[in-house]
Amino acid sequence: MSMIAAFYSNKSILITGATGFLGKVLMEKLFRTSPHLKVIYILVRPKSGQTLQERVFQILNSKLFEKVKEVCPNVHEKIRPISADLNQRDFAISKEDVQELLSCTNIIFHCAATVRFDAHLREAVQLNVTATQQLLLMASQMPKLEAFIHISTAFSNCNLSHIDEVIYPCPVEPRKIIDSMEWLDDSIIEEITPKLIGDRPNTYTYTKALGEIVVQQESGNLNVAIVRPSIVGATWQEPFPGWVDNLNGPSGLIIATGKGFLRSIKATPTAVADVIPVDTVVNLTIAVGWYTAVHRPKSTLIYHSTSGNLNPCNWYKMGLQVLATIEKIPFESAFRRPNADFTTNNFTTHYWNTVSHRVPAIIYDFYLRLTGRKPRMLKLMNRLLKTISMLEYFINHSWEWSTNNTEMLLSELSPEDQRVFNFDVRQLNWLEYIENYVLGVKKYLLKEDLAGIPKAKQHLRRLRNIHYLFNTALFLIIWRLLIARSQMARNVWFFICPLFKL
Numbered sequence: 001m002s003m004i005a006a007f008y009s010n011k012s013i014l015i016t017g018a019t020g021f022l023g024k025v026l027m028e029k030l031f032r033t034s035p036h037l038k039v040i041y042i043l044v045r046p047k048s049g050q051t052l053q054e055r056v057f058q059i060l061n062s063k064l065f066e067k068v069k070e071v072c073p074n075v076h077e078k079i080r081p082i083s084a085d086l087n088q089r090d091f092a093i094s095k096e097d098v099q100e101l102l103s104c105t106n107i108i109f110h111c112a113a114t115v116r117f118d119a120h121l122r123e124a125v126q127l128n129v130t131a132t133q134q135l136l137l138m139a140s141q142m143p144k145l146e147a148f149i150h151i152s153t154a155f156s157n158c159n160l161s162h163i164d165e166v167i168y169p170c171p172v173e174p175r176k177i178i179d180s181m182e183w184l185d186d187s188i189i190e191e192i193t194p195k196l197i198g199d200r201p202n203t204y205t206y207t208k209a210l211g212e213i214v215v216q217q218e219s220g221n222l223n224v225a226i227v228r229p230s231i232v233g234a235t236w237q238e239p240f241p242g243w244v245d246n247l248n249g250p251s252g253l254i255i256a257t258g259k260g261f262l263r264s265i266k267a268t269p270t271a272v273a274d275v276i277p278v279d280t281v282v283n284l285t286i287a288v289g290w291y292t293a294v295h296r297p298k299s300t301l302i303y304h305s306t307s308g309n310l311n312p313c314n315w316y317k318m319g320l321q322v323l324a325t326i327e328k329i330p331f332e333s334a335f336r337r338p339n340a341d342f343t344t345n346n347f348t349t350h351y352w353n354t355v356s357h358r359v360p361a362i363i364y365d366f367y368l369r370l371t372g373r374k375p376r377m378l379k380l381m382n383r384l385l386k387t388i389s390m391l392e393y394f395i396n397h398s399w400e401w402s403t404n405n406t407e408m409l410l411s412e413l414s415p416e417d418q419r420v421f422n423f424d425v426r427q428l429n430w431l432e433y434i435e436n437y438v439l440g441v442k443k444y445l446l447k448e449d450l451a452g453i454p455k456a457k458q459h460l461r462r463l464r465n466i467h468y469l470f471n472t473a474l475f476l477i478i479w480r481l482l483i484a485r486s487q488m489a490r491n492v493w494f495f496i497c498p499l500f501k502l
């Protein structure tokens with residue numbers, strides 16, 4: 001029997017961000033391995049016109065939760081959605097719900113955040129700093145609380161090349177930043193944002209770093225720990241390989257590549273592709289909750305959930321395997337044949353963005369106009385190029401993360417716990433993982449049936465023929481123009497004709 005699974009039996013757990021990518025997998029794993037847990041409280045806000053109950057119903061009836069329903073048939077009775085909005089003071093939680101949370105909660109997993117790279121600093125501070133501060137205040141009023149686990153990011157200190165499992169200071173105290181958001185207007189905040197974030201690439205990484213300092217400064221006597229995942233990718237093993245449910249990180253770019261939109265991206269091919277499967281992050285997070293509650297370390301421990309120093313992969317190897325898998329298992333209705341490459345300097349990046357991205361989009365929009373349809377390709381391409389410009393920072397740098405605490409924790413686990421909560425990334429086979437990732441993007445993000453592969457291949461053959469036809473026509477038109485204008489071209493033409501009996 002797993003000691004960790006047994007620890008969570010009869011526990012009341014609070015998860016923020018449970019409707020997100022990481023939060024869903026965390027909730028699924030807890031229910032599947034500890035079906036006798038008492039309750040999981042989840043802070044949920046109404047979204048896209050769905051009520052709390054509808055959102056929870058959709059999650060529990062998704063493919064991700066299929067195995068849970070076998071081992072925990074009454075899962076819908078053990079999940080307790082609480083209406084909350086982390087943007088509001090006191091999270092807009094009702095007094096009755098607050099009382100229940102304060103009196104019952106044993107473990108908190110704080111996953112909620114805005115992960116947008118272009119979030120306005122006010123929004124990023126509210127969600128990634130102030131909300132963390134408020135949750136810590138709530139936690140300090142929970143008599144039964146055994147552990148508070150904060151999910152940060154391995155990129156919170158991406159302005160450093162070597163990052164240890166410690167909390168690094170920020171130039172301006174988080175409290176001062178939180179207070180200034182109260183009275184500064186948006187335009188002033190926008191003006192000072194570049195100075196505040198300094199050599200970090202965006203407000204996301206900056207506010208995640210501030211959030212860590214808040215955890216360190218405001219945890220009081222709480223038993224807290226911080227988990228720093230790197231680039232969270234699809235599931236590696238459980239509940240099944242390849243599950244992913246949003247476009248963040250690599251997923252969106254895999255789609256853009258497979259659909260033939262993305263033909264080149266500025267990357268350092270040898271840079272470490274520090275992707276970490278979401279189930280690996282979740283297994284570590286659950287183990288951290290157990291270890292923090294049972295062993296009560298004297299200080300706030302930071303755990304890096306990264307792959308680069310234990311089992312490194314690079315962007316070139318990842319990109320090749322993505323393309324090889326797409327070749328075998330193509331996506332449907334591709335805009336062009338998938339064929340992408342890395343550029344390594346700004347000039348070639350701008351050149352290929354024009355030639356391979358914008359010009360084909362303009363030509364296609366022209367064709368849409370000719371056929372009486374609304375042009376949309378250039379707009380879509382520009383949004384994709386904006387997204388890529390935000391992600392490029394992370395694929396043109398390499399970082400070294402120490403993982404002493406994570407390796408220490410692994411050694412503390414029994415063999416049974418190491419099996420049930422496996423976060424030993426050294427066992428990961430990258431080629432197999434990337435293949436399952438691409439397959440998962442096709443099945444779970446694009447909702448494409450594998451039965452459609454022959455048709456998708458036929459579509460790609462058609463695109464290839466159109467491509468060859470277009471290139472041949474273009475060559476002939478240019479050659480005709482050249483012959484009409486250049487004696488040299490005519491001489492060459494008359495010289496080669498007899499050779500090829502033209």
Ligand SMILES: CCCCCCCCCCCCCCCCCCCCCC(=O)SCCNC(=O)CCNC(=O)[C@H](O)C(C)(C)COP(=O)(O)OP(=O)(O)OC[C@H]1O[C@@H](n2cnc3c(N)ncnc32)[C@H](O)[C@@H]1OP(=O)(O)O
Nearest residue numbers: 115116117118153248249250252253319340341342387394
């Ligand atoms: C051999 C060569 C082979 C080559 C082939 C190579 C292929 C394989 C190589 C793989 C390379 C891996 C690189 C990973 C680096 C990840 C680093 C993460 C590190 C930190 C991780 C964290 O600690 S934290 C989680 C990460 N946090 C995000 O990753 C949010 C990003 N995102 C945004 O911050 C907003 O997205 C932003 C961008 C502001 C736009 O914002 P915006 O308002 O302009 O537009 P939207 O957000 O609405 O997105 C506009 C449309 O792009 C769609 N889209 C959204 N995300 C997308 C995405 N990642 N890739 C594509 N498409 C995406 C979206 O679905 C919309 O599509 P639509 O319009 O049809 O709905």
Ligand SMILES: NC(=O)C1=CN([C@@H]2O[C@H](COP(=O)(O)OP(=O)(O)OC[C@H]3O[C@@H](n4cnc5c(N)ncnc54)[C@H](OP(=O)(O)O)[C@@H]3O)[C@@H](O)[C@H]2O)C=CC1
Nearest residue numbers: 017019020021022085086087111112113153229230231232
């Ligand atoms: N994905 C990645 O690559 C990485 C993620 N992380 C960290 O992991 C954690 C989870 O990330 P991930 O699951 O990818 O992110 P998602 O964007 O998928 O999920 C974010 C979660 O936060 C919730 N949330 C956001 N704003 C609010 C709000 N105002 N009120 C209530 N809830 C809110 C969302 O709720 P709703 O569904 O209602 O929007 C959602 O449940 C974050 O802390 C992130 O920094 C760290 C490293 C890498």
